[in-house]
Amino acid sequence: MEDIIIKELTQGSNVKIAIFTYTGNKNPKTYLDEAIREYTEGKSFNQFIDSHLDNPWTRVVVLGINEMKTKQYA
Numbered sequence: 001m002e003d004i005i006i007k008e009l010t011q012g013s014n015v016k017i018a019i020f021t022y023t024g025n026k027n028p029k030t031y032l033d034e035a036i037r038e039y040t041e042g043k044s045f046n047q048f049i050d051s052h053l054d055n056p057w058t059r060v061v062v063l064g065i066n067e068m069k070t071k072q073y074a
Helices: 028-040
Strands: 002-011 015-022 045-049 056-062
Touching: 002 028, 015 028, 028 045, 028 056
Parallel strands: none
Antiparallel strands: 002 015, 015 056, 045 056
């Protein structure tokens, strides 16, 4: 999809954080839904969307969230 920009950060082989940005002039929901479906390839993922939907052109997707390293803070 030429109207989608993906910026990706990886940790190990299972964890990916990807920021999807739609740059076209049509309804971004349809295009982002399809791009994320293709990107995740049926794997489980978490998705973060602007809570007020003021910015429907950007989404953050996290694959492998359960495999991420954790730290305990006091």
